[in-house]
Amino acid sequence: KLLCECPPRGIREELSNHSPRSLAVGHCHPDIVKAAHEQNQLLNTNSRYLHDNLVDYAERLSKTLPEKLCIFYFLNSGSEANDLALRLARQYTKHEDVIVLDHAYHGHLTSLIDISPYKFRNLEGQKEWVHVAPVPDTYRGLYREDHEDSVTAYANEVKNIIEQAHKRGRKIAAFFAESLPSVGGQIIPPAGYFQKVAEHVHKAGGVFIADEIQVGFGRVGKHFWAFQLQGEDFVPDIVTMGKPIGNGHPLACVATTKEIAEAFAATGVEYFNTFGGNPVSCAIGLAVLDVIEKEHLQAHATEVGNFLMKLLKEQKIKHPIIGDVRGSGLFIGVDLIKDQAERTPATAEAEHLITRLKEEYILLSTDGPGRNVLKFKPPMCFNKEDAKFVVDTIDKLLTDIEKECLSQEKTSTCST
Structure with a gap:
């Protein structure tokens, strides 16, 4: 079962090969x-x-x-x-x-x-x-x-x-x-x-x-x-x-x-x-x-997108690895960095995070020259409950990653 790039959590059956952004109004509407x-x-x-x-x-x-x-x-x-x-x-x-x-x-x-x-x-x-x-x-x-x-x-x-x-x-x-x-x-x-x-x-x-x-x-x-x-x-x-x-x-x-x-x-x-x-x-x-x-999906994209941006910006305050949160509606990017001053792409950390997210049935991918930008482009039926589920999972995984870095005493190579 897959939760593919954040479609609604009610859709846990096997998905097609289409990327979620292509399923504008949801799988098998x-x-x-x-x-x-x-x-x-x-x-x-x-x-x-x-x-x-x-x-x-x-x-x-x-x-x-x-x-x-x-x-x-x-x-x-x-x-x-x-x-x-x-x-x-x-x-x-x-x-x-x-x-x-x-x-x-x-x-x-x-x-x-x-x-x-x-x-x-x-x-x-x-x-x-x-x-x-x-x-x-x-x-x-x-x-x-x-x-x-x-x-x-x-x-x-x-x-x-x-x-x-x-x-x-x-x-x-x-x-x-x-x-x-x-x-x-x-x-x-x-x-x-x-x-x-x-x-x-x-x-x-x-x-x-x-x-x-x-x-x-x-x-x-x-x-x-x-x-x-x-x-x-x-x-x-x-x-x-x-x-x-x-x-x-x-x-x-x-x-x-x-x-x-x-x-x-x-x-x-x-x-x-x-x-x-x-x-x-x-x-x-x-x-x-x-x-x-x-289904008023354009207005829905505005409302849910604003809510998702708010949650992600709260994570930016909590986790220094998040350098920037940007977007409009349900087109959002989360730029992961190694340090705040140089804004060096946290490529390895981003890859590690999306691998861990996959284990939680959330498929995200990365974009950008540094392959460090988490991209959110879910179907427009994606809702606030889905948004909170995804962000809560990201929060938990980033917290775990930070603890792992500290316990290994390798903070100089970790994003935080």
Whole structure:
């Protein structure tokens, strides 16, 4: 039996291979199962044949997004969505180069490994057309919480990259980033950063792509989309969505503007995805939106997320190994450190902690360059009782770890 990355404790049966963040509204939600079953009994075709579900789903999605994002392409996975976003950007701009954030991960296709520093640094290295900008991390990044204007400072890093690229005759097609860098360490970019970056990128003739695959669909609580945390005046040119929109069913989407879509269509080479937007997938997508609305899961994510953050910050006071607690809604990171001054990643300690948590039927994992950030991205049905159970267990295990360090008289190598 598994308690997988903190889903509700009532769900102790064997879970599927989907990560919990993909199970946006919970494992085997009856409404989702019913929608799939009923549509399967009626009709399922490839997307060469139009069906009302596709149009209905596009209309429902459009109501959650800014008005200019009104063209939708349906696909099967987040990787497919990000690959298509890259194609759209290049066709529209007639440029090739892409700016990404350090330690980013955007998918497993070859095209996406090329723009994922998390992957390519362990493989064939960085391509000439890829440019890596610093993660806008105000806790352990280049410009921290005490910087007078970290927003401008981080955005200027992107501006400098563009200027250097232009000197080499390169042209920017896109700035490609998760709205909240996840693999990069559960980072919350300072508000206003995307606006300034978009200004530099647009001036260079590029577009802004917001990867919402892990962080969209109400997870951040305050807003339906994580990019909206930056402010009402910020709208990406392209938004990508993945697994959570189908609650783990293969469903993904790219939303963009008419101008970008028309430039893509002008090639005369049609875009066709055999199963993207099929009737069953769209029925499931509609059911997910229904559940989020009916069960008030966005407001729930805010309430439970605030409660979880409060509990974790209380642990930060109690356990010096916790250097930072950051997040929004049910997207939260706990940064474990060896010392308060240097903020050295407590990599071994983090690994030890998640191993001990597994023995308690709680599956957490780590992210960030130092593999020291505990990531909390449970299904949005995760509740306060679950939150307290998880944090109480973490408290107990950290206390045990501290006692073990003291008893072994190895405090110099322990986080405390």
